[in-house]
Amino acid sequence: MKLDGVGRLHQQVYRALLGEILSGRLTSGERVPSTRDVARELKVSRNTALLAYEQLLAEGFVTPRAGAAGTVVAPVLPPDGYVARPTRRLDAPRPGRLAAAPTLAAVGERYVQSARACAATLGTATLSWELAPPAIRYDFRPGRAAFGDLPYALWRRLLNARARDARIADLDYGPPAGRRELREAIATRLRRLRGLDANPDHIVIVNGTQQALDLVTRVLVNPGDRVLMEEPHYTGARCAFMAAGAELVFSPVDEHGIRVPTTGGGRRPFRLAYVTPSHQFPTGAVLSMERRRRLIAWAAREGAFIVEDDYDGEYRYDGPPLQAMTGMDGAGCTIYVGTFSKILFPALRLGYLVLPAPLVEPIVATKAIADTGTPALMQLALADFIAEGHFDRHLRRTTVSNAARRQALVAAVDGQFGDRATVCGASAGLHLLVWLRGRRGGVIHDVHHIAERAGVGLFTVDPFYATPPERTGILLGFAPLMPADIREGIRRLAGALR
Ligand SMILES: Cc1ncc(COP(=O)(O)O)c(C=O)c1O
Numbered sequence: 001m002k003l004d005g006v007g008r009l010h011q012q013v014y015r016a017l018l019g020e021i022l023s024g025r026l027t028s029g030e031r032v033p034s035t036r037d038v039a040r041e042l043k044v045s046r047n048t049a050l051l052a053y054e055q056l057l058a059e060g061f062v063t064p065r066a067g068a069a070g071t072v073v074a075p076v077l078p079p080d081g082y083v084a085r086p087t088r089r090l091d092a093p094r095p096g097r098l099a100a101a102p103t104l105a106a107v108g109e110r111y112v113q114s115a116r117a118c119a120a121t122l123g124t125a126t127l128s129w130e131l132a133p134p135a136i137r138y139d140f141r142p143g144r145a146a147f148g149d150l151p152y153a154l155w156r157r158l159l160n161a162r163a164r165d166a167r168i169a170d171l172d173y174g175p176p177a178g179r180r181e182l183r184e185a186i187a188t189r190l191r192r193l194r195g196l197d198a199n200p201d202h203i204v205i206v207n208g209t210q211q212a213l214d215l216v217t218r219v220l221v222n223p224g225d226r227v228l229m230e231e232p233h234y235t236g237a238r239c240a241f242m243a244a245g246a247e248l249v250f251s252p253v254d255e256h257g258i259r260v261p262t263t264g265g266g267r268r269p270f271r272l273a274y275v276t277p278s279h280q281f282p283t284g285a286v287l288s289m290e291r292r293r294r295l296i297a298w299a300a301r302e303g304a305f306i307v308e309d310d311y312d313g314e315y316r317y318d319g320p321p322l323q324a325m326t327g328m329d330g331a332g333c334t335i336y337v338g339t340f341s342k343i344l345f346p347a348l349r350l351g352y353l354v355l356p357a358p359l360v361e362p363i364v365a366t367k368a369i370a371d372t373g374t375p376a377l378m379q380l381a382l383a384d385f386i387a388e389g390h391f392d393r394h395l396r397r398t399t400v401s402n403a404a405r406r407q408a409l410v411a412a413v414d415g416q417f418g419d420r421a422t423v424c425g426a427s428a429g430l431h432l433l434v435w436l437r438g439r440r441g442g443v444i445h446d447v448h449h450i451a452e453r454a455g456v457g458l459f460t461v462d463p464f465y466a467t468p469p470e471r472t473g474i475l476l477g478f479a480p481l482m483p484a485d486i487r488e489g490i491r492r493l494a495g496a497l498r
Pocket residue numbers: 142143207208209210211234276281309311339340341346350351
């Protein structure tokens with residue numbers, strides 16, 4: 001017997017013994033050498049030999065000897081030609097047409113193509129919001145939370161308590177729409193703070209905004225359907241609509257938010273409009289009251305739904321948070337999407353939809369088929385976090401600290417760039433936009449690379465346009481930075497761009 005040198009030792013011993021059986025050197029009913037003998041012959045430990053025997057037993061190649069110690073070769077063996085191979089790595093190349101060029105369904109092909117296209121606009125190899133490299137000292141890349149302010153010990157305690165006291169129902173499959181405790185906590189908050197009278201039965205817990213967008217699109221958008229988007233726009237939403245094969249129609253954003261189109265006669269109607277009214281991504285504009293009304297009236301006329309993505313609108317610095325647009329909608333055509341990625345942290349992957357009644361069943365059915373529901377312990381810990389008042393306290397505290405960071409950023413940009421820069425979108429959220437005078441737009445990575453060499457991480461605004469803008473702007477997130485680092489980062493950036 002010889003070992004073939006491939007893979008784990010006990011698997012090599014298993015194959016060596018199996019080779020003896022399949023080659024006929026050990027025949028049915030014949031006694032198999034003891035583990036002690038095999039270990040000695042192959043120079044392996046007795047435990048390694050034992051593991052190999054256990055596998056042969058489990059697979060039925062050998063059986064215990066009736067009424068006596070030891071093992072014998074099984075009476076029935078596989079047909080001639082059976083070969084025991086080393087376990088193949090799943091990613092190792094395999095011969096055959098399927099592996100070389102699998103034929104994807106049209107929808108699979110669209111998901112691949114839209115992820116590739118969106119990754120290319122962001123300048124990343126694959127579609128992912130993971131920010132790399134992490135070593136940039138002055139990291140203003142938008143979308144990041146105030147990680148340093150998180151009451152992490154408290155969060156850990158709530159999570160531990162839920163894990164410790166888990167009942168069977170908490171460990172079993174849960175409702176695909178999400179745990180009632182969390183839906184009720186969210187409904188109470190929305191009623192009190194966002195002017196949204198949400199029925200917990202119309203709330204569906206999802207794995208972040210991205211899943212909300214995917215579910216809504218699957219349920220409502222057919223290939224070729226028109227979807228209205230802001231220009232510039234959020235890539236995550238664009239990606240979901242592209243994957244559905246939608247025709248994207250971009251409408252420009254100015255200081256009052258998206259310009260509401262007049263109903264286009266003759267063409268196919270719109271199915272969906274996607275907007276970020278509280279703090280437009282990426283310009284930071286707030287959708288005016290008048291345009292909110294016009295957008296809802298437009299959607300009602302078109303027979304379209306509006307997705308209100310309220311990703312960071314709860315941070316508002318110059319006055320109380322605005323009422324959610326969904327609260328103004330008497331027509332029942334607005335879908336509200338909230339997330340915990342910005343106020344808490346994105347790795348939670350927890351968000352929610354507030355749906356018009358007729359969409360509840362379709363969305364819950366789709367969620368049930370997609371993933372049978374969101375992890376329960378996280379939902380329960382978050383429900384406690386909200387119900388015990390920690391969420392509101394954390395929001396109040398971080399609104400103050402984020403306001404100080406924003407103030408430091410605006411002052412630093414003014415001081416370093418003067419009239420070469422115009423700041424906008426600073427009234428809410430966790431990032432602002434700085435338009436740079438005298439720099440041509442459309443050069444996506446130019447400013448980005450200069451900044452990176454100076455130790456400053458940022459995004460330019462260009463990738464968020466379908467048609468590159470004529471001027472260049474930079475998006476600066478401020479939540480995870482200390483004011484002193486903000487000042488130093490902007491000093492370096494201004495020096496590098498001079
Ligand atoms: C416009 C917009 N919506 C939503 C999100 C959050 O997405 P998620 O809830 O999937 O983390 C982001 C994150 O940067 C965003 O910019």
